[in-house]
Amino acid sequence: xxxxSLTVNGRRVSGTAEDRTLLVHFLREHLGLTGTHVGCDTSxxxxxxxxxxxxxxxxxxxxxxxxSGSTIVTIEGLANGxxxxxxxxxxxxxxxxxxxxxxxxMIMAAxxxxxxxxxGLDEATVRAELDGNICRCTGYHNIVxxxxxxxxxxxxxxxxxxxxxx
Amino acid sequence: xxIEGVGARVARKExxxxxxGGGRYVDDMVVPGxxxxxxxxxxxxxxxxxxxxxxxxxxxxxxVGVLTGxxxxxxxxxNLICGWMIHSKDGTPMKMGAWSPLAxxxxxxxxxxxxxxxxxTKGQARDxxxxxxxxxxxxxxxxEATKALEKGAPQVHAEAENNLIFDWELGDGxxxxxxIKSAAHVTRMKIVNNxxxxxAMEPRAALGHYDKAEDHYTCWTTSQNPHVARLxxxxxxxxxxxxxxxxxxxxxxGGFGSKIYIYPEEIVCLWASKKTGVPVKWVADRTxxxxxxxxxxxxxxxxxxxxxxxxRITGLKVDTIANLGAxxxxxxxxxxxxxxxxxxxxxxxxxxxxxxxxxxxxxxxPVDAYRGAGRPEATYVLERMMETAARELGVSPAELRRKxxxxxxxxxxxxxxxxxxxxxxxxxxxxxxxxxxxxxxxRKADAAKRGKLRGIGMSCYIEACGLAPSAAVGSLGAxxxxxxxxxxxxxxxxxxxxxxxxxxxxxxxxxxFAQLVTQRFGVPLDxxxxxxGDTDKVQMSMGTYGSRSGAVGMSAVAKALxxxxxxxxxxxxxxxxxxxxxxxxxxxxxKVAGTDKSLPWFQVALASYTAHNLPxxxxxxxxxxxxxxPSNFTFPAGCYICEVEIDPExxxxxxxxxxxxxxxxxxxxxxxxxxxxxxxxxxxVGQALLEGAHYDASGQxxxxxxxxxxxxxxxxxxxxxxxxxxxxxxxxxxxxKGCGEAGAIGSPPAVINAITxxxxxxxxAMPASPSTVWSAxxxxxx
Numbered sequence: 001x002x003x004x005s006l007t008v009n010g011r012r013v014s015g016t017a018e019d020r021t022l023l024v025h026f027l028r029e030h031l032g033l034t035g036t037h038v039g040c041d042t043s044x045x046x047x048x049x050x051x052x053x054x055x056x057x058x059x060x061x062x063x064x065x066x067x068s069g070s071t072i073v074t075i076e077g078l079a080n081g082x083x084x085x086x087x088x089x090x091x092x093x094x095x096x097x098x099x100x101x102x103x104x105x106m107i108m109a110a111x112x113x114x115x116x117x118x119x120g121l122d123e124a125t126v127r128a129e130l131d132g133n134i135c136r137c138t139g140y141h142n143i144v145x146x147x148x149x150x151x152x153x154x155x156x157x158x159x160x161x162x163x164x165x166x
Numbered sequence: 167x168x169i170e171g172v173g174a175r176v177a178r179k180e181x182x183x184x185x186x187g188g189g190r191y192v193d194d195m196v197v198p199g200x201x202x203x204x205x206x207x208x209x210x211x212x213x214x215x216x217x218x219x220x221x222x223x224x225x226x227x228x229x230v231g232v233l234t235g236x237x238x239x240x241x242x243x244x245n246l247i248c249g250w251m252i253h254s255k256d257g258t259p260m261k262m263g264a265w266s267p268l269a270x271x272x273x274x275x276x277x278x279x280x281x282x283x284x285x286x287t288k289g290q291a292r293d294x295x296x297x298x299x300x301x302x303x304x305x306x307x308x309x310e311a312t313k314a315l316e317k318g319a320p321q322v323h324a325e326a327e328n329n330l331i332f333d334w335e336l337g338d339g340x341x342x343x344x345x346i347k348s349a350a351h352v353t354r355m356k357i358v359n360n361x362x363x364x365x366a367m368e369p370r371a372a373l374g375h376y377d378k379a380e381d382h383y384t385c386w387t388t389s390q391n392p393h394v395a396r397l398x399x400x401x402x403x404x405x406x407x408x409x410x411x412x413x414x415x416x417x418x419x420g421g422f423g424s425k426i427y428i429y430p431e432e433i434v435c436l437w438a439s440k441k442t443g444v445p446v447k448w449v450a451d452r453t454x455x456x457x458x459x460x461x462x463x464x465x466x467x468x469x470x471x472x473x474x475x476x477x478r479i480t481g482l483k484v485d486t487i488a489n490l491g492a493x494x495x496x497x498x499x500x501x502x503x504x505x506x507x508x509x510x511x512x513x514x515x516x517x518x519x520x521x522x523x524x525x526x527x528x529x530x531x532p533v534d535a536y537r538g539a540g541r542p543e544a545t546y547v548l549e550r551m552m553e554t555a556a557r558e559l560g561v562s563p564a565e566l567r568r569k570x571x572x573x574x575x576x577x578x579x580x581x582x583x584x585x586x587x588x589x590x591x592x593x594x595x596x597x598x599x600x601x602x603x604x605x606x607x608x609r610k611a612d613a614a615k616r617g618k619l620r621g622i623g624m625s626c627y628i629e630a631c632g633l634a635p636s637a638a639v640g641s642l643g644a645x646x647x648x649x650x651x652x653x654x655x656x657x658x659x660x661x662x663x664x665x666x667x668x669x670x671x672x673x674x675x676x677x678x679f680a681q682l683v684t685q686r687f688g689v690p691l692d693x694x695x696x697x698x699g700d701t702d703k704v705q706m707s708m709g710t711y712g713s714r715s716g717a718v719g720m721s722a723v724a725k726a727l728x729x730x731x732x733x734x735x736x737x738x739x740x741x742x743x744x745x746x747x748x749x750x751x752x753x754x755x756x757k758v759a760g761t762d763k764s765l766p767w768f769q770v771a772l773a774s775y776t777a778h779n780l781p782x783x784x785x786x787x788x789x790x791x792x793x794x795x796p797s798n799f800t801f802p803a804g805c806y807i808c809e810v811e812i813d814p815e816x817x818x819x820x821x822x823x824x825x826x827x828x829x830x831x832x833x834x835x836x837x838x839x840x841x842x843x844x845x846x847x848x849x850x851v852g853q854a855l856l857e858g859a860h861y862d863a864s865g866q867x868x869x870x871x872x873x874x875x876x877x878x879x880x881x882x883x884x885x886x887x888x889x890x891x892x893x894x895x896x897x898x899x900x901x902x903k904g905c906g907e908a909g910a911i912g913s914p915p916a917v918i919n920a921i922t923x924x925x926x927x928x929x930x931a932m933p934a935s936p937s938t939v940w941s942a943x944x945x946x947x948x
Contacts, residue, residue, distance in 0.1 A: 018289060034194035035187015037419075039367045040452035044872030047367060075187035088185040092177055095841050099672030100184030101367040101419030107185060123885070130880035134872065136367050136420050137672045139848030139909075140880040142841060 002065040008033070009077025017064045023057075024048040026064035027074060035075040035104045039134070046133030049105040049112075050074045056112030058132070075104035078111065086157070087111045087150040096146035098137035109133050110147045114154055121151045171685035175837040179691065180676040189417045192371035192386045193449045200373070201230050203435060203448040204291040206281035206298045207457065208273035211307035211529035211865020212320060215271055215280065219299040223283060226297055228290035231442040233282050233434075235268030243267060243437050244403045246430065248494035249645035252332050252503055252525075260332040263323025263527065265493035267403070267430035267437075273302070274322055274492035275529050276865055277457030279430050282438055284446055307529035307865035311489035312466055314526045322492060322527035331490060331525040332499070336507040337581050342520035345481025349472035353555040359543045360932045361464035361489070361859040362852075363875060364536045366671075368419020369450035370459060374435035378443065382410050387432050389415040389699075390425045390669050391709020394646065396701045398428045398496070405436045415699040418671035422849070423535035424459045425671070426711050427496040431458075456870040461859055462536020464489040465502065465543045471551045477559055479570050481518040484510060484547060488525045488533075495534035499525065504582075504642050505540030505630070505712075511579035512548040513590045513626045513803055514570040519580045529865040535711065537849055537910040541629040549625040549915035554928060563919070564603070567626050568594060583630060585801050587893045588829060590626060596827035597624065597805040600887050606809070619812040620822075623919025624805060627912035631904030632717030632800035632897075649795035650714070651707045652722035654683070654730050656788035658775040660768030661693045664726075667707015668719030669699050672845075673906065674838045675715060681834055682720055682900075686727050688753040689767055705791065713904030716834065717800045721898045725792035733788060734770050740781040741765060741773060800895045800903040804828035806847075808916040812924050817940025819855060819921060826888045826912070831895040831903035839905045843888045846909015852878040853910075854917035858933045876933070 004026060005014040015030045027033045027050065036059060039047035048059045051073040078085045087110050090096065097103040113129045114121065121129075126147050127140070135143060170176055183189050220232040246265040253259055269280045281298050285291035306320040313319055314329040322329050346352055366388075373386040383406045389395045392413040399405040399413070418425060435446045450458070465488050472481040488502035507521035538545075556563040568591060577585040598604075606622050613620040633639070636647030653665040662683055668675055680694035697703055710719070731751060738756040739746040748759045757764040770788075773779065777786035807825040812818070826843050833839050856876040860868045869875035894901030914932065921934050930942050 018287075020289060028194075033187065034191075035189070037191070037368070038193070038449075039369070040872050042452065042871050042873050044877075045367065045452075075185075079186065084185065091185050092181040095178065095837050097181060097184055098674070098841060098845065099367065099420040100180075100189045100417065101191065103184050103189075104187050127880040127883075134367065134877050134879060136365055136422070136849070136877070137845045138841060139844035139846075139878075139886065140883055141844040141886055144880065144885070 004064045004068045006067060007071040009073060019065060021064045022060050023062040023064050023067045024059035027059060033074050033076055037101055037104060039102065044134065045102065046109055047102050047105040049108040051108060051112065056109050075108060078107065085111065086153050087114065090146040090150035090153065094142045094146035094149055096138065096143045102133060102135045106133050106135065106143060110150065113147065114151045120155060121148055123148065168684065168688065170681060170691040172681055172834050174681065174835065176677055176681060176691065176835055178674050178677045179680060180674065191368055191417050191419055192373055192388050195373050195386050197373065197375050197445040200445040200447055201284050201286060202288040202291050203282050203284045203438065203446050204288065204295045205279045205431065205448070206283060206295045206300065208269065208276060208278040208280055210273060210302055210304050211276050212305040213273050213302035214305065215269060215273060215300060216303055217301040218281060220281065222299065223294040223297040226290065226294040228286035229283065229294045230444055231284040231438060232294065232298065233438055233441060235266050235270040235280065238268050238434065238437060239266065239270060241437065242404050243433060246493065247402050248499050249496050250500040251643040252334055252499045254332040255335045260499055261326035262494050263325045267433045275531055276867055277531060278492065282434050284438060284442055309528050309530050309861040309863065309865050311464065311487045311526040311528055314528045315487065315524065322529060326527055329527040331494065331527060333524045334503055335520065335522045337520040338518055339520040341518040342481045342483045345518045346470055346472045346483060349480055350475040351473045351559060353471045353551055353558055355469050355551060355554055355929065357467045357469055357547050357550055358931060359463045359465040359546050360853065362462045362536055362857050363456055363859050364422040364424035364459060364462060365877060366420030366422055366424055369452060369455045370425065370429065370431065371449040372432040372435045373445060373447040374439040375445040376436070376440040383436050384412045384414065385432055385436055386414045386416060388418050388425050389413065390418070390421040390671060390711055392669065392699055392701050393667060393707045394709050395428050395432065399433065399436065403433050405433060412702045415669055418669065421671045422537040423462065423539055423711060427460055427534055452872065453870050456875065457867055458531060460495045460534035461491065461531050462533065463543060464533050467547055469547055469551055471555055473555065473559065477561060477566060477569060479514055479516045482510060482516050484521045486521065486523045488523060489528050489530065490525045491528060491530045491532040493532045495532040498532060498534045500644065501535050501540045506544050508582045509541050509544035509628065509630060510548065510581055511583065512545065513572060513628050515572045516580065521581070530861055537846065538907040541907065542911045542914060545625065545627040545911050546915050549627070550918065553623065553919040563624060564594060564598060584798065586798055586896050588801060588803050589891065589893050590803060592891045593803065593805040593827040593829055594626060596889055596891060597807045597825050600827065600889060601807040601809065601823060601825040603807065613811055617814070619814055619924040620809065621920040621924025622807065622809045623916050623923055624807045625912050625916035625919065626805045627908065628801055628803040629907060629911050630799040631713035631802055631907070632796055633712035633714045634799050635797060636795050646708065647795070648708055649793050650718040650722045651705050651791070651793045652726045653705060653791045654723065654726040654789065656730060656771045658772050660689065660771040662689065663695050663697055664723055665697045665704045666719055666723060667704055667709060668715035669710040673715060674835070678834045678838060679720060679723055682723055683727065686731065687751050687767060713906035716902040717895065717898050717904050718794060718796055720900055720902065721796070722792050722794035724899045725794050726790045729790035729792065730788060736781055736784065737773055738765055738770050741779065796898060798897045800831065800897060802828065802830050802903040802905065802908050804908060804912060806912040806916040808920040810920040810924055812921065812939060814943050817936035817943065819934060819939060821851065821884050824884055824886050826886060826909065827891065828905065828908055829891045829893055830905045831892060832901035833890060834902065839890065840888050842905045843909045844886050846907060847886055847913045848878050848883055849910040850913025851883060851917055854914040854932050854934060856882065856933050856935065
């Protein structure tokens with residue numbers, strides 16, 4: 001057994017877990033954050049993507065004990081106290097989800113993607129970047145549209161803020 | 167149409183919980199005292215069980231119970247059944263072999279469940295499962311249906327000699343043979359429809375909880391039809407009587423058919439909960455899903471299509487062998503029969519059709535309905551034949567189809583179905599226009615200059631949805647009726663709850679069903695809630711499959727709304743001292759037409775519950791129930807066009823454009839309908855280009871993870887060009903036809919027709935992976 005201390009969605013949490021406990025299981029079973037899902041055993045599907053120290057990580061590829069000391073954001077904390085993060089809002093507006101199971105991982109991966117492309121995204125880049133996330137319902141059509149729209153909305157928002165600051 | 171009513175592109179009410187991590191799936195459920203189960207599964211495709219030794223496993227840390235099939239049988243738990251009786255053409259009933267929820271004497275496929283291990287944590291259960299010692303005597307296995315029928319093939323079940331479950335036929339054999347004999351041209355093909363794994367992103371799961379004090383069971387399960395689950399668990403598997411069993415299907419992460427059936431795991435978790443005294447939760451690993459979810463398709467067909475000298479189809483003869491795997495799953499028998507052969511007329515006026523279908527046991531996972539279920543197989547047969555015929559006859563594939571289209575309705579086909587409405591030429595024209603079909607030759611020439619091979623292919627599909635008139639399916643062997651029920655409860659403050667048997671697992675019912683209510687009464691969408699997926703809340707119902715939630719489920723809601731509306735009008739007429747016939751309900755007001763007299767909607771609701779001043783003899787309350795049994799199937803149809811570009815150096819196929827022109831009848835929410843089409847096309851393109859379940863000769867599944875089974879990913883697909891036309895369905899009150907399966911039905915032949923066009927070959931196997939395409943290019947060269 002190992003001690004695990006994390007900051008999750010802005011809250012400091014700690015617990016004890018079997019050494020083999022994966023981060024995703026720690027989040028789901030120890031912290032009750034069931035928005036992060038497990039869709040496969042081979043780190044292919046991406047339903048478990050969370051942000052670890054600001055980067056998108058498949059939480060099924062990381063032991064909880066490895067993550068100890070990290071700052072983690074899950075789908076539950078993405079809006080950071082607001083109603084919806086712009087990516088969440090775009091998924092709703094563009095019907096980027098159906099059964100909802102892959103959705104948390106998609107949104108967390110998309111948020112990270114948008115942050116890594118501050119100059120903006122095009123369709124081909126979004127599709128290539130989604131290689132690690134599988135959706136069986138949407139054919140990706142509306143997911144791609146949602147991510148492109150969110151990217152644009154967030155760029156506009158950032159420009160607005162920059163102007164205000166100047 | 168209002169901004170939230172029927173036809174409006176309303177964003178989904180259910181999305182909030184899914185995008186914020188608030189969805190509640192079976193794996194998210196926690197019950198006090200809950201323990202975790204792991205199944206020990208057969209590593210062999212075919213073997214006798216000689217000995218099971220659980221002693222070491224029982225002594226492992228955290229273990230609560232290790233249970234076997236012998237104990238399960240001793241407690242009277244029944245075998246799994248197939249609920250649709252098919253008779254062979256000689257009149258004998260199908261030969262159903264026994265399927266015990268936990269194998270007792272013999273295992274018949276890799277993944278067959280043998281022992282359940284229950285422990286404090288899943289990790290402990292997994293460790294203990296490793297310590298269960300099972301001694302097997304391996305037997306020879308057979309995985310291909312055609313080989314299973316050969317003399318001397320390994321026998322999967324004693325009940326089915328030569329592994330033949332039934333040998334069934336439909337249509338007029340003599341007339342069809344005569345048409346082929348006198349034909350000006352006959353096109354002949356062997357057509358293989360590859361085996362697929364449905365792969366809903368949420369793995370199957372079950373949580374069984376036996377409450378000793380109440381002598382009552384609760385089962386949370388990943389089901390598309392919780393009431394059917396309860397019925398079967400009670401009536402056939404002897405788990406508990408219906409009144410002592412509650413089945414809850416909460417948020418379910420996709421189904422595509424694979425979550426219709428009641429599998430061994432639900433039965434075993436419920437039984438094991440009573441046996442061990444703890445709630446038992448099982449969640450499948452992805453590899454378990456690959457091994458033990460019902461697979462789809464897996465047909466081999468020999469087909470002959472006859473034409474007269476004017477290129478009109480005069481006959482179609484189909485001989486199909488369908489692999490049903492190691493056991494007959496719940497609806498496995500109807501998929502290659504009444505959901506397949508009845509659609510072999512397609513969109514065409516064919517005077518004579520004969521289909522012969524043999525279903526076969528093999529040492530592979532059970533095969534049952536997967537998105538489309540029989541209709542994709544029928545469409546693939548027909549649309550590959552039409553393409554090949556056009557090439558052989560030297561005519562345009564579009565014009566050969568157009569010439570043979572059924573043009574007047576109703577149309578009785580020679581294979582049971584009576585098409586009620588449609589306009590096939592309209593879909594064909596729309597698709598050809600959207601795809602710039604006329605400009606293809608130039609695009610092909612341009613691609614050739616770049617060293618690329620371009621091809622275009624089309625597919626004109628029809629399907630039968632809205633399953634289905636109960637008397638009709640009953641006469642064909644179904645063990646259940648296929649009506650749907652609904653209950654509309656208007657609360658005293660005017661808000662409305664709709665309880666429906668249609669289960670939503672991605673389809674967006676919480677929005678579309680509410681739009682129906684908003685349309686009717688003009689109340690805000692937000693004041694309407696949809697309740698589903700719980701046998702304690704919703705009355706007996708039949709669930710979601712076969713694109714039936716709109717045509718059947720919503721029609722039941724519409725019928726219940728009729729009754730609520732009628733009663734509300736009576737109350738309002740009484741209160742407003744007006745004639746009942748003059749009352750109209752719109753924009754949330756109940757009015758006397760042509761006057762300024764009106765009541766807000768909530769006041770009528772309130773009046774029904776205060777009951778201080780109701781018409782004489784009227785019962786209080788505003789709540790109505792309806793059961794709707796359709797009078798016919800519905801017949802969505804459309805035309806799909808796929809354009810591909812192939813790199814001859816690598817064999818990689820890129821989809822340049824994919825056009826879908828569908829006729830779904832009236833549409834409740836176009837945004838949701840388009841989403842259904844997108845997803846269906848992706849699954850169909852997956853079948854054509856990427857997906858295939860492969861067993862080796864010994865029965866080991868080679869494609870049992872996402873490392874090996876190629877799921878369509880974002881970069882494999884383009885943006886789709888979708889559109890709809892509308893010939894309203896005359897068979898139901900809403901005029902809707904159903905849109906859930908069309909994409910998966912219509913798309914595979916369009917893709918393969920495009921690839922074979924690009925390569926200049928007659929046929930190519932699905933999935934047309936780069937290596938398959940590259941080999942085809944090089945086989946042609948040599």
